[in-house]
Amino acid sequence: MATFGNGRRVAIVAGVRTPFAKAGTAFKSLSAIDLGKLCVAELLQRTNLDGKEVQALVFGTVVPSVVEPNIAREVSLMPLLPKGVQSYTVSRACASANQAITDAADQIALGNLEVAIAGGSESLSNIPILHSKAMADTLVAASKAKTLPARLKIFARLRPKDFIPITPAIAEPTTGETMGQSAEKMAKLNSITREEQDHFALRSHRLAAAGTADGRLTAEIMPVYVPPKFETVLTSDNGIREDASYEALAALKPVFDRQYGSVTAGNSSPLTDGGACVLLMSEEKAKALGYTPLGIIKSYAYAALDPGEQLLQAPVLAAPVALKRAGLKLQDIDLVEMHEAFAAQVLSNLKGFESKYWAERAGFSEPVGEVDRAKLNVMGGSIAIGHPFGATGARITTTILNELRRRDGQFGLMTVCTAGGMGFAMVVERNQ
Ligand SMILES: CC(C)(COP(=O)(O)OP(=O)(O)OC[C@H]1O[C@@H](n2cnc3c(N)ncnc32)[C@H](O)[C@@H]1OP(=O)(O)O)[C@@H](O)C(=O)NCCC(=O)NCCS
Numbered sequence: 001m002a003t004f005g006n007g008r009r010v011a012i013v014a015g016v017r018t019p020f021a022k023a024g025t026a027f028k029s030l031s032a033i034d035l036g037k038l039c040v041a042e043l044l045q046r047t048n049l050d051g052k053e054v055q056a057l058v059f060g061t062v063v064p065s066v067v068e069p070n071i072a073r074e075v076s077l078m079p080l081l082p083k084g085v086q087s088y089t090v091s092r093a094c095a096s097a098n099q100a101i102t103d104a105a106d107q108i109a110l111g112n113l114e115v116a117i118a119g120g121s122e123s124l125s126n127i128p129i130l131h132s133k134a135m136a137d138t139l140v141a142a143s144k145a146k147t148l149p150a151r152l153k154i155f156a157r158l159r160p161k162d163f164i165p166i167t168p169a170i171a172e173p174t175t176g177e178t179m180g181q182s183a184e185k186m187a188k189l190n191s192i193t194r195e196e197q198d199h200f201a202l203r204s205h206r207l208a209a210a211g212t213a214d215g216r217l218t219a220e221i222m223p224v225y226v227p228p229k230f231e232t233v234l235t236s237d238n239g240i241r242e243d244a245s246y247e248a249l250a251a252l253k254p255v256f257d258r259q260y261g262s263v264t265a266g267n268s269s270p271l272t273d274g275g276a277c278v279l280l281m282s283e284e285k286a287k288a289l290g291y292t293p294l295g296i297i298k299s300y301a302y303a304a305l306d307p308g309e310q311l312l313q314a315p316v317l318a319a320p321v322a323l324k325r326a327g328l329k330l331q332d333i334d335l336v337e338m339h340e341a342f343a344a345q346v347l348s349n350l351k352g353f354e355s356k357y358w359a360e361r362a363g364f365s366e367p368v369g370e371v372d373r374a375k376l377n378v379m380g381g382s383i384a385i386g387h388p389f390g391a392t393g394a395r396i397t398t399t400i401l402n403e404l405r406r407r408d409g410q411f412g413l414m415t416v417c418t419a420g421g422m423g424f425a426m427v428v429e430r431n432q
Contacts, residue, residue: 006109006110006111008108008109008110008111008282008283008284009109009282009283009296009297010105010108010109010280010281010282010283010296010297011280011281011282011283011286011291011293011294011295011296011431012278012279012280012293012294012295012296012297012397012401012428013047013278013279013280013281013286013291013293013294014043014046014047014278014279014291014294014398015043015119015220015276015277015278015279015294015394015397015398015401015402016039016042016043016046016220016221016222016276016277016398017039017220017221017222017274017275017276017277017391017394017395017398018035018038018039018121018221018222018224018234018274018275018276019221019222019223019224019234019235019236019237019238019274020237020238020239020272020273020274020385020386020387020388020391020395021234021237021238021239021272021273021274021386022238022239022270022271022272022273022386023123023124023125023270023271023272023273024125024271025125025238025273026224026226026232026234026238026273027123027125027224027226027234027273027274028125028126028273029226029227029228030123030125030126030226030227030273031065031123031126032061032063032064032065032071032121032122032123032126032273032275032390033065033068033071033074033075033121034123034227035121035122035123035273035274035275035388035391036059036061036071036074036075036119036120036121036275036277037075037078038222038224038275039119039121039222039275039276039277040057040075040076040078040080040081040117040119040277041078041080042222043117043277043278043279044080044081046222047279047291049115049279049289051080051081051082051085052082053114053115053289054081054082054085054115054116054117055085055086055113055114055115055116056085056086056087056104056107056113056115056116056117057072057075057076057081057085057086057087057116057117057118058072058087058088058089058090058100058101058103058104058116058117058118059071059072059075059087059089059090059097059100059118059119059120059121059277059390060089060090060091060092060096060097060098060099060100060119060120060390060393061089061091061096061120061121061122061389061390062091062093062094062096062122062389062390062419063122063124063127063128063168063389064089064091065126065128066128066130069089070087070088070089071089071121071390072087072088072089072090072100073087073088073089075087075121090103092302092418092422092424093389093418093419093420093422094339094341094387094389094392094393094416094417094418094419095302095393095416095418095422095423095424096120096389096390096393097118097119097120097276097277097390097391097392097393097394097395097397098300098393098394098397098416098424098426099393099424100118100119100120100393100394101118101119101278101280101297101393101394101397101426102297102300102426103118104116104117104118104280105118105280105297108280108281108282109282111282113282114281114282114285115279115280115281115285116279116280116281117277117278117279117280118277118278118280118394119275119276119277119278119391119393119394120275120276120277120388120389120390120391120392120393120394121274121275121276121388121390121391122272122273122274122275122388122389122390122391123273123388124271124272124273124388124389125273127167127168128168129165129166129167130165130166130167131165131166132161132162132163132164132165132166134158134159134162135158135162135163138154138155138157138158138162141154142154142155170419172307172308172311172419172420174307174308175307175308177307177308177311178256179311179312179341179342179419180255180256180263180268180342181256181257182307182310182311182312183256183263183268183312183341183342183344183345184254184256184257184261184262184263184344185310185311186310186311186312186313186342186344186345186348187262187263187344187347187348189310189348190310190344190347190348190351190352192262192343192344192347192348192351193262194250194262195250196343196347197262197263197264197267197342197343197344197347198246198249198250198264198266198267198343199246200267200340200343200346200347200383201244201249201266201267201343201383201384202244202245202246202249203380204340204343204377204380204381204382204383204384204385205240205241205242205244205380205383205384206244206380207377207378207379207380207384208237208240208379208380208381208384208385209240209241209242209244209380209384210379211378211379211380212236212237212240213242216379216402216403216406217236217237217379217380217385217399218235218236219402220395220398220399220402221235221236221237223235237384237385237386239270239272239384239385239386240380240384240385241384244384248266249264249266249267252264252265252266255268262344263342263344267342267343267344267383268341268342268343268383269340269341269342269382269383269386269387270386270387272386272387272388273388274386274388274391274395275388275391276388276391276392276393276394276395276398277394278394278397278398281293283296292431293431294398294401294402294404294405294430294431295401295404295412295428295429295430295431296428296429296431297426297427297428298325298326298328298411298427298428298429299322299323299325299326299426299427300322300325300424300425300426300427301318301319301321301322301325301424301425301426302318302422302423302424303315303317303318303321303362303422303423303424303425304317304420304421304422304423305317305421305423306421307419307420307421309421310348310421311417311419311421312341312342312345312348312349312417312418312423313345313348313349313352313358313417313421313423314417314418314421314422314423315338315349315352315415315416315417315423315424315425316349316352316353316355316358316362316368316423317358317361317362317423318415318423318424318425319353319368319413319415319423319425320359320362320363320364320368321362321363321425322413322425322426322427323368323413323425323427324364325427326411326427326429328411328427329369330353330368330369330370330371330413331369332410332411333375333411333412333413333427334375334404334407334409334410334411334412335375335378335400335403335404335407335409335411335412335413336371336372336375336376336377336412336413336414336415337376337377337381337396337399337400337412337413337414337415338350338376338377338381338414338415338416339381339382339387339392339393339396339414339415339416339417340377340381340382340383340387341382341387341417342383343383345417346381349415349417350370350371353367353368353369353370353371354367354368354369354370355367378403379399379403392416393416393424396414396416397414397426397428400412400414400428401428401430404428404430405430409430410429410430411427411428411429411430412427412428412429412430413425413426413427414426414428
């Protein structure tokens with residue numbers, strides 16, 4: 001980033017997203033590609049940018065379509081964009097949109113690009129369901145059989161278990177542990193109580209409901225008229241509970257460790273559909289086109305740890321590096337946006353920021369420090385808003401920059417935890 005010695009700074013000009021809808025609800029008929037196209041078209045319209053200016057589109061998705069795996073290319077092949085737009089897909093689990101943004105930003109900083117769109121989308125309503133290996137082999141063999149009896153003979157080899165479909169699990173391939181089980185483990189290792197988790201989830205819903213009611217959150221959202229009839233419209237996130245209560249949260253049964261657990265459907269982020277994207281330009285190009293950017297990318301860092309350890313704790317290793325690269329301390333930061341995969345994860349990350357042990361693991365002698373709760377996820381987070389895996393990074397980037405402007409703040413820090421034990425942190429600076 002802007003550290004290549006050529007002095008080029010990368011501006012985030014604007015960001016927009018679809019509403020986030022719980023999987024299986026309003027957007028179940030839309031693919032991740034549809035959701036991506038919707039938000040990219042809206043971004044171009046809101047910024048009044050001629051699509052011919054866009055040189056690249058970088059997009060992330062976590063559970064890609066088996067038949068259309070390069071989501072970025074499919075999204076870019078829309079009437080508003082020229083066919084010459086370079087488009088490629090990135091994958092870094094729940095930080096995929098962040099990876100898209102930093103990839104595009106690096107190319108702009110290097111001088112290879114002037115204008116790019118980056119983001120991501122996800123449809124967890126439309127995850128691919130695969131045949132078992134035995135079934136797949138049988139189908140291939142049967143398609144090659146020359147006669148009907150030969151084909152029937154091949155099908156006769158199938159056993160009942162071969163008919164069981166394979167669905168992608170939200171589990172670590174190396175450990176077999178699901179995300180929820182990892183969150184349970186982190187709650188226990190970091191002494192995070194059920195009460196603390198439920199209070200954090202309640203806070204997420206209350207703040208998101210307030211941000212929706214007063215229009216701050218909806219400002220980043222486009223209305224989506226739902227095909228095929230276009231008779232219903234979704235204008236805000238449908239997982240936010242205005243009536244959320246501590247009592248209702250406390251009454252929910254643990255999902256991932258039914259006997260001794262504390263992680264519930266209420267204090268986890270829900271499975272969600274949605275898309276989000278941002279418009280990136282070199283500062284000079286933004287100026288030449290007459291834009292006042294939301295802000296610039298000051299620094300970023302990725303980190304990783306053993307997924308079998310504390311799967312969602314790597315933001316604690318990434319944040320101090322991003323702060324150091326920005327030449328800043330936590331006290332300089334006006335707003336903090338942390339992806340909320342689970343309340344147990346956010347609370348573990350917050351404890352980690354205060355811990356000397358984690359500071360030393362990140363290569364620092366002093367901890368990042370205590371995050372002022374008044375600056376943290378001020379319009380709620382993924383627990384209430386929802387978490388379409390590939391889109392969340394672009395949602396957080398847009399949210400923090402819009403809110404920095406409203407508060408007249410200068411610096412924002414965002415963090416995202418991901419599958420595979422990876423973490424991301426970025427510092428942005430509002431354009432003064
Ligand atoms: C936790 C999880 C398994 C729950 O799935 P689910 O059972 O389909 O969730 P639902 O939304 O149906 O909620 C279950 C119940 O809890 C209730 N509930 C959920 N949140 C609630 C809240 N805040 N207050 C009160 N009740 C709530 C629902 O109303 C529902 O009740 P019902 O069974 O009476 O209808 C699923 O959301 C999940 O896997 N989340 C984690 C996703 C993940 O791993 N993300 C990766 C992070 S990087």
